[in-house]
Amino acid sequence: MSTLSDRRIGPFIGACLLVLVVLVAGCGNSSKEVSSKSAAAPSSENSTSSSSTTSTTAASSASSVTPTTPLPVSASTRDRLAVLSIDDRQIPQGTYHREEWPHWADVDGNGCDARQDALMVWSVVAATVNRSGTCKVVAGSWVSPYDGMRSNNPSDFDVDHLVPLENAFRSGGWAWSTERRRAFANNPGELVVASASSNRSKGSDPPNEWRPTNRDSWCAYGDGWVKVKSAWGLTVTTAERDALGQMLDTCGIAGPVWPLGGTAFTSPEGSAPSGSVSGAPVVPVAPTPTPAPSPSVGGDVYYANCTAARAAGAAPIYAGQPGYRSALDGDKDGVACE
Numbered sequence: 349m350s351t352l353s354d355r356r357i358g359p360f361i362g363a364c365l366l367v368l369v370v371l372v373a374g375c376g377n378s379s380k381e382v383s384s385k386s387a388a389a390p391s392s393e394n395s396t397s398s399s400s401t402t403s404t405t406a407a408s409s410a411s412s413v414t415p416t417t418p419l420p421v422s423a424s425t426r427d428r429l430a431v432l433s434i435d436d437r438q439i440p441q442g443t444y445h446r447e448e449w450p451h452w453a454d455v456d457g458n459g460c461d462a463r464q465d466a467l468m469v470w471s472v473v474a475a476t477v478n479r480s481g482t483c484k485v486v487a488g489s490w491v492s493p494y495d496g497m498r499s500n501n502p503s504d505f506d507v508d509h510l511v512p513l514e515n516a517f518r519s520g521g522w523a524w525s526t527e528r529r530r531a532f533a534n535n536p537g538e539l540v541v542a543s544a545s546s547n548r549s550k551g552s553d554p555p556n557e558w559r560p561t562n563r564d565s566w567c568a569y570g571d572g573w574v575k576v577k578s579a580w581g582l583t584v585t586t587a588e589r590d591a592l593g594q595m596l597d598t599c600g601i602a603g604p605v606w607p608l609g610g611t612a613f614t615s616p617e618g619s620a621p622s623g624s625v626s627g628a629p630v631v632p633v634a635p636t637p638t639p640a641p642s643p644s645v646g647g648d649v650y651y652a653n654c655t656a657a658r659a660a661g662a663a664p665i666y667a668g669q670p671g672y673r674s675a676l677d678g679d680k681d682g683v684a685c686e
Contacts, residue, residue, distance in 0.1 A: 425571045425604070428578040429592055435519065435583035444517040448526065451513075451533035459483050462534035466507045470541035472611050474649060474660045474671065491608040492543035493568070494550070494560040498609065499543075506547035508540045509533065510569070511576045514552035519582040536616040538576055540606075554584075556591035563598065564607040570595030571604035572615060613655070654685035 452461045460468070460483035468475045471488030478484045490505050491498050499505065513521075513533060521529060532538065550558045560569055570592045577584060584592070605612035649670035654663060663685035665672040676684035 425574050425596060429574045429589065429596070432574070432577055432589060433583045434586055434589065436585050440518050440522040442522045444514045444522075446513060448529065449513045449517075449521075449533045450526065450530040451509075453530060453534050455531070455534045462536070462539065463507045465536065466539040466541055467502050467505070469536070469616060469653065470608075470613070472608055472613075474662065490541055491611075492546055493540065493565040493606040493608060493613075494542045494546035494562055496562050496607075496609075497543040497546070504544060505541050506544045508542045508547045508550065510538050510540050510572050511582070512550070512552040515554055516580070516582060519577070519584065520580075521582065532580060535576075537572070537579075540572075540615065554588045554591070555595060556585070556587040559591075559595065562607065566595040567599035568604040568606045568615070571599070575617075658685060 452463045454461050456465070458465070459479065460477070464477070464483050464485050467485040467488065467490075468477065471485075471490055473489045475485045475488035478486050485502050487500060488502060489498070489500050490502070492505065494508075497504070509516075513529075516532060521532065524532075546560065555570065555573060559566060574592055574596075576582070602612060605614050649662075654676055662671055665676065665684040667677075667682040667684075672684050674680065674684075679686075
């Protein structure tokens with residue numbers, strides 16, 4: 349009886365052992381699989397973290413200020429305004445010091461500094477210039493485009509930097525070399541002859557904080573401001589950009605001309621700078637130099653340009669007459685400002 353039972357139980361026990369071995373093996377594989385998944389999890393988390401860091405860095409880089417987009421000279425003022433870089437930060441690097449922007453230099457080598465040149469150009473009649481020793485404008489006739497004030501005395505006027513030097517400093521000029529600052533501070537396209545009172549009222553304010561009381565000058569003011577900032581790679585604030593757009597909205601058929609009494613005057617275009625922003629010195633490029641008149645040809649009468657000659661009723665000017673000089677005689681036929 350026992351022998352028969354042993355024979356029956358033996359195979360049963362063997363089968364149970366086989367099932368047990370299979371179950372144990374299955375549990376081991378499952379454990380390995382779970383372990384493998386657990387090990388892979390940190391790798392995925394690290395990847396997500398790395399991706400997040402990269403995205404943050406990219407976003408930070410994208411928010412930094414980039415230089416103003418260069419445009420061809422023929423681009424409209426509206427086009428230039430549209431691509432000016434916006435920078436609404438309040439405090440730049442460093443502190444503004446006016447003496448670090450050398451101004452009233454003779455950048456075109458004509459014997460007169462930039463201030464005297466501006467007084468000659470903006471006079472609605474031929475300016476009287478004392479050239480004994482140093483060049484000095486002693487008489488003329490000026491109309492301040494900012495407020496309409498008139499005078500024949502140059503001492504009643506300031507030569508204003510359209511984009512104030514401090515504003516230029518805050519909008520990118522803090523990084524410039526001294527030579528680049530000098531070129532900017534003496535740039536003819538930056539200079540406006542205005543009444544001393546209006547210039548001092550303006551101070552260093554941008555267009556969103558100060559505008560000329562003479563609304564007729566808003567178009568030329570906004571146009572000049574945009575062109576200067578565009579040419580020199582300077583930034584604007586959001587409020588400044590919006591104010592400039594409003595001023596350009598006042599432009600009529602005549603376009604951006606300064607109202608000087610009954611005379612419409614287009615200010616000289618300042619040449620765009622060359623060279624790096626803060627690296628090697630740049631050579632300022634000014635409009636065609638205006639040489640001093642020769643005593644034997646033209647005497648003491650001096651016209652800065654044909655506009656001044658026509659305003660004085662002197663055009664055309666023939667060779668040998670007061671005020672004639674070859675620089676005004678484009679075709680060299682002996683008749684200037686034809």
